[in-house]
Amino acid sequence: MPHLHAPLAIDPDNPYNLRPGDLEPVYSPLPPIRHDDVVIEDDGNDSSSETSSDLLPDLGCMHYKRNVKVQCFDCQQWYPCRHCHDQAHDLPFPHALNRKKTKNMLCMICQTPQPAAEICINCNEYAAWYFCSICKLWDNDPTHRIYHCPSCGICRVGEGLGKDYIHCPRCNVCLTINTFEGHKCIERATEGDCPLCLVVLFDSRTPVVAMPCGHYMHGDCFRDLMSVTYKCPVCGKSAVNMEIEWRPTSQTTNSVQPPPAARRPREVYINCNDCHSRTWTPFHWLGLKCQRCDSYN
Structure with a gap:
């Protein structure tokens, strides 16, 4: 059974368990600059006047844009989001952040720890464009629909x-x-x-x-899979509509001369991966056609 850990004890002198660096804001990565449809990554050494360093970075992390950090209920440590927490290497014990148990947030605009909410109780700034009080999710990207x-x-x-x-x-x-x-x-x-x-x-x-x-x-993953096969990796059925592909296969098998009759059985018994029918079908070395759904799978 997995080891269960109770929440760490609260220090009355440091009720929010703030560590050195927790009050420092963190930022979401800047998008690359585009010049004439050519993407230019900012390496920090570009002296031109138009670089990503001229843009105002958004508070947040590589996963979310947001104005707050969150405190894990179990380890009491602060991170920009649950993904940053789960990927951290300095956790006191192995665990994942339970976002629905999250109680506190840290406003990175005014550096004020406080109960999780939509608006900061100190500076009255919105923590994010979208806030869910159930999932404790903040997302400050207005282009995201959630x-x-x-x-x-x-x-x-x-x-x-x-x-x-x-x-x-x-x-x-x-x-x-x-x-x-x-x-x-x-x-x-x-x-x-x-x-x-x-x-x-x-x-x-x-x-x-x-x-x-x-x-x-x-x-x-689906796009990567379709570049090498058309089959579902779980059940072997066609993962896309293959009707257009089967038509030229049928035309080819009808036009290509089959082996001499003495070297082939006239019919073979097949089990179709797509419709699960078991039928007798004429043997052809290019493919065996299901007599029910016309599939070659």
Whole structure:
């Protein structure tokens, strides 16, 4: 069983457990400068007048833009976000930040520790453009559209339920409206890991793709997979509509001369990966065609 750790004791002289450097603000990385569609990375040595150093950096980290740091409920240490916490090497014991248990935030504008909220109690500045009091999520990028799904229990990227997403209670995931009707339900399908990168899918910050078979994977992983194969890595079914690809395969098998009859069985018994039908089909060395769904998978 995993080791459970109680929250560290609170020092009455330092109730927010502030360490040296905690009051120092941290910033989100600046975007690269573009000149004539050429990306120029700022190495800090550019003496030209137009560099990323001329831009005002946003408070935050590489994961989020936000005006606050968060305090982990368990180890009482301060970090820009839960991802920065989980990637840190100086944790007093192995654990992940439970964002829903987060109690305190540190305003990086006025360096005031305080209870987690949308507005700083000292300088009255907003902690972020978006704030969820349930997930303790702050995001100060106005281009991001975020909503809280009460069924998922977490915040999702999108305009909101009924606007561009619908929650599927069986899959326990929010799906885009245009893919909801045609998706195949698999109970709690996103509560496992991505079959390619083995990172958990449910609370992923990157888009998740639903394949026709009902299995899910990260969008980036899906694109990488499609560059080498068309099959779902879990069940072997076609992960995309292959109808256009099967047509030239059928034309080729009909036009290419088959082996002499003496060297081939007239028919073979196959099990189709796509429709799971078992049928007899004419043997051809280029491919075996399912007699039910016309697939060559």
